[in-house]
Amino acid sequence: MDETIPELKSSAREARGWVLRMIHEAGSGHPGGSLSLVEVLVTLYSSVMRHDPDNPLWPDRDRLVLSKGHGCPILYTILAMNGYFDKDELLTLRKLGSRLQGHPSMNKTPGIDMSTGSLGQGLSAAIGMAIGARLDRRDYRTYCILGDGEIQEGQVWEAAMAASHYKVDNLCAVLDRNKLQIDGHTETIMSVDPVAPKFQAFGWNTIEVNGHDFKELLRAFKDAASVKGRPSIIIANTVKGKGVSFMEGSVKFHGKAPSDEELEQALKEVGGGEQ
């Protein structure tokens, strides 16, 4: 708990290396939307969330729903780095019989709180968890990670309405605002801007940050926790493929594994290849 900024940065470097190696080994997967989430998930699991890797089903743990389930390589990596399972297991991603499915499965992987993969459904589940905490008089918090293409799904807005209606202030969403979806830029495919005013109109507290800046993220999660009576969303401005020059801002690496040469080059750039 409460790692220093240099420690967080070092974890992020290691995490990027694992994400690249595991997707390369699998031969398929989603590097772009995993790399954009590195700092968000490192911050959450290192310094924000209450959780116990030895007791993944601890009833008082904070919950996390990765609604953009295709980003699971980075979540698996963070879980492994926190001791939920061996890091070597990361290299079994997407293989027959592996606990690490191509999209998160809560019945297979320790530390996964909700099965996802079909976009647009996670925020609703997160609201259910938040209301469950209230019913059970538990003080755990629920986090939900959304993609910016994902919020084109209508269900996200049904959930946005319900979250403020039920005043779930124990819920904090994070929007991975990397500006890209599969077919291109979100604003040319199906514009989602302006995002913050939309959530504000639905009754949410919004906080906008640089999603790769640990200081800003730490402060945002703290601020979100202090807001009462309504849900919060952190709009994390990120870069898809962050850390690898030829993946940054590129739709090509939304759902494509790096080749041998690309992996070598990418590992050099992220400096996470030495573990």
Place this chain on the structure above:
Amino acid sequence: MEWKLKNMRPGFGEALVELGKKYQQVVALNADLSSSTTTHLFGKEFPERFFNCGVAEQNMMGMSAGLASTGKIVFASTFAMFATGRVYDQIRQSIAYPKLNVKIVATHAGITVGGDGASHQMHEDLALMRVLPHMTVIAPADYWETKKAVLKVAESPGPCYIRIGRTDCPLIYDESYEFNIGRADLLKDGEDVTIIAVGLMVSKALEAAEILSKEGISARVVNLSTIKPIDKRMIIGCAKRTGAIVTAEEHNMIVGMGSAVAEVLADFAPVPQRRVGIPDVFGESGESEELMRAYGLTAENIVENAKIAISMKR
């Protein structure tokens, strides 16, 4: 057997471009998967008639219904998971019930989706679509049948669902093949048992027939690419001639093509039937061929079931 492989999906994309040239009323909709579904080909050629709806499939189906009501021939496309289950009610209420001219072409159906795992492996789509009145349901066997089916359904107004897979698959046909809606295709004649297959399982059925013939068993093979309206005459004829049926599909064994065949047999020509398909479980991540083996979608399993069906004859 040695197969030449070719992906089915470009069969759809290329046919769609041909249709776009032929008919001004053809429009195409997609939900952030235009390259994977190959509808980007149409988008490039006819940008003003191509609508990328973003990650919002329910809205795409509703928009398709509205466009169809203005006389357009509408092709709506995404992965099978999101083209059926996600939007079932939109299809039922806004497309099937009003009998609108929307062709839903779904790619990435079945276990051969592979690494993406259970959340993306659609084994229920044939079931969901075939219980809808007014809906035509087609599962082509290869690239050529996909292309011909897409061209053909454009000529026939009304709701239609076409299911295709992700992987490269064996070529069963060539350019001369003529596809007819509602007509099953007898690929190989035989006396002892009939194997009725759809999609990728058609090639496995032909392989099974070859294995069986080496053991002295003569098997018919039928490609039942139109699941609805179903070719009753073909199924009844096979039942009467061979007296035993095996069905094979990359779909849940419940309520898929095998069940549709069983309904015809029960009503008109009861003979023993065995079904090969996904045994009512969710899938998982893995390589396509490896998964087909793990879930019994093999020529060997068809052979075994053919023998059981034959042994059940009275």
